[in-house]
Amino acid sequence: MITAAIADKNAILKDKIKELKRLYPQTRSVLLPALHAAEDLYGWLGDDALEQVSMLTGVTTAEVKGVVSFYSLFKTKPHGRHVIYLCTNIACLIMGADTLEEYLQKTYRLSNGETTADGRFSLVIMECIGACDRAPAMLVNDDWHFNLTMENIKEILESYK
Ligand code: FES
Incomplete structure (x- = not known):
């Protein structure tokens, strides 16, 4: 179930990625800044966040997960302050x-x-x-x-x- 807070964050991410797409000529180039935006919004990159990024960028979920697992600075689970x-x-x-x-x-x-x-x-x-x-x-x-x-x-x- 999607809470109102998550729905708000999804809407913010949608706008952010739309804005990013204007800056990058190729959709795939949006992926890293989109992931940073998602991490800033959700606090970490769980499956739901990765699926949102996939849906909004058009990059497959498998590719999104591959990129996230390559860069160790992405937070893939809840973390401390x-x-x-x-x-x-x-x-x-x-x-x-x-x-x-x-x-x-x-x-x-x-x-x-x-x-x-x-x-x-x-x-x-x-x-x-x-x-x-x-x-x-x-x-x-x-x-x-x-x-x-x-x-x-x-x-x-x-x-x-
Ligand atoms: S080995 Fe390069 S910063 Fe630690």
Whole structure:
């Protein structure tokens, strides 16, 4: 059953995608911005959201799901208020990302793909996030944090309530 709130969001998404289609000569090019718009509206990309995007862009649901599964920054399940994207690829690993991951597990009982019991944080372990020269690095929501240490990660995360 579609609630009034979901129906409102579907209508907003329809307008947004209509607007996006004017900016892109090929319909398929609308897909990524349409997915970002859907994620902003619904909070995450569940099956219903993906079907809306498919219907409104004309890209098959299978292709939409393929694109979403390729990009790890898309949220494919409900998440906490703040999402920590911690890089554990080679440069960050050499600079101590594994100890930071252990810190998150011990302090917040947070493992990859999970959300804290209070809904404050979710954790996504990333491959390279393109900040190797300032490793170890993470994103919290859309905020970059570089040169992480056991000392500064605590202060950084405590600023996200
Ligand atoms: S390896 Fe971590 S940002 Fe590149």
